[in-house]
Amino acid sequence: MTRREWMRMLGQGAAAGMALPLAAQLPQRQQRAAAPGSRHPAQMGGMAIPRRPGRKNVLAWGDVRNGFQHDSVSHAFSVIEHLGYVSQLYDTYIRTDSQLITKHGLYGSDGQVVYGHDLNDFDAIFFFGVREIDLTAEQRADLLSFVRDDGKGFVATHTATTAFMSWPEFGDLLGACFVNHPWNTVEAPVVVEDRSFPATRFLPPVFNFRDEMYQNQGIHRDQVDVLLRLDVSHLDTRQANIELHNGDFPLAWSKSYGKGKVFYCALGHHRTVWDIPDVQRIYFEALRWALGLTPGEIRPHPLRPATAAPVLLAPPAAPCGPAWALAKS
């Protein structure tokens, strides 16, 4: 997707909030009648939810019951939902509970069979969970298998690295584990280390960014493709335990987990971060890649230095007001 096409999609989404012709023009978009994961109506008690042809299903999962809920979580979900809706690439199911994390049928708290989607019906998870999430052993196995064996996508943001810190397999899936945010919210240069990956290829080589910058650890540069790195050369690194990281602070990476595709980006603490077109595009392109709609190679590499002076990303286009609701369609 060219920059112009992307801005047009956002603009049209902003103007219409409904059916858009652009989706038909998107490259690599595959039409299909029914997804392999969709269940037979008989399995749903004759009441299957029909999947819309040609669309993927994304579970926006943010079980925030056991940790600090960031103000940005609901807005991030809304943005992810909107991007899928206006592009018509995927339908989003927003859940802050973990009922759907299963491949063994849905049951309500009363033990009755519930009518809805489970992991078999989803093509990717957009994950904004936090801290220790209450999953049964069976749910944990199903979640890992969803990515590793089914080859589905897992796109995670910000607090995702704080999730399940007592569960090492989840760290293997995600590729890192949260340490702290030594500078809290700070503005610093971000180096785009891989400008060939679909989720970062449209970004300038180095850009200044203001957000709560996470420090994660356990990242193996020989296994993950570091896409974004925080340039800490101008930050106070005394409190950041810099020796532990050799000055290497990855902010975003892609990796495989079994057959599945995994993407993480730390940007997204503040609500307004989710309005920046380039940030929206990072996650949108990551989802397209994780859904198998765009090719993208995972190329692990050693730390790459900044090659240019930092620039600012373009701010959100519309100042205010739901122009998207004013469409004369």
Next chain:
Amino acid sequence: MKSARLILLGCVAILWAAVGAGAQAPAHPSPQALAGAYPWPQGDPAGGRGFGRGAPTPRNMKVVLVWADTRNGIAQHDSVSHAAAVIERMGYETGAYYTYIRTDSNIISYHPKMTTGQPASGGPSLANIDAIFFLGHRDVPIDDAQKAELLHFVHDDGKGFVAAHVASTAWMDWPAFGDLLGGRFDQHPWGITTAPVIVEDPSFPGMQFFPRVFSFHDEFYQIKDFSPANSRVLMRLDTAGLDMSRPGVQKADAPYAITWAKMYGKGRVFYSALGHDASTWDNPAIQRMWFNAIEWALGVTNADVTPRPVSNTVPPPPPAYGGRGRRGPGR
């Protein structure tokens, strides 16, 4: 800055006038036809869009909890997440309110708990939100203490409760919730169809954007246990345009109200059955209906919701329920 605001106000006034003129038109168009003329409230230019410092937060704004616990029951709607996102977006882009979207029910408490039973950290609770936008259905799993706190939140705290579509199927065995909401789901004998809807009270905020009679495509709920003596009817189905001989149609459910507003103790309650399909939530008039209902429930605007009998005089029906209206909103 001041002159820019004046110009903006001028534009809004012109748009209002345009809407007024449009309302005089003899035909009964679908609400979609008026879409382009709706003035939206313009918040602070930084409202929701400001970057970093000074941006609105849940601490300095009205807070709406979109509560969509659909874990139980057999009627989980595919439109729920889109509806939640639309409600969030309207609050965000106007700067009118901050939204939490939650599909669990731990936060329905003045002292929410984690799944471990420990006190929750951050996030919404009945103590820090101003209204609930309810999209749950059937037997939403909350315990008796939470039920009592939910009633207290509306009845005694005077907070808002706005509910959509499938919400009228919630807690059919909990009579006090029926008192709060004002009506109960009694099937949808007409399925998904196009039908005429009568705006019973055009003076309620948001209703002025609909023609007095409009053609709409949706899954229309039949509502029982409803009384115009307890709620102000805002919209009702025009039975002249519906097959009243279908199995399941209950004569006792007249006046077939589908949208109403009422008080529950000190709290403001709004319900509309419209909203089955995701695309219904894209209809600009429907968006305005929810937005204005939320503003009213938050106490930002006021309206007379004194119950009154449903009028016998039906506005003249549209010349034909066809053409634009047939394809109209909800598609």
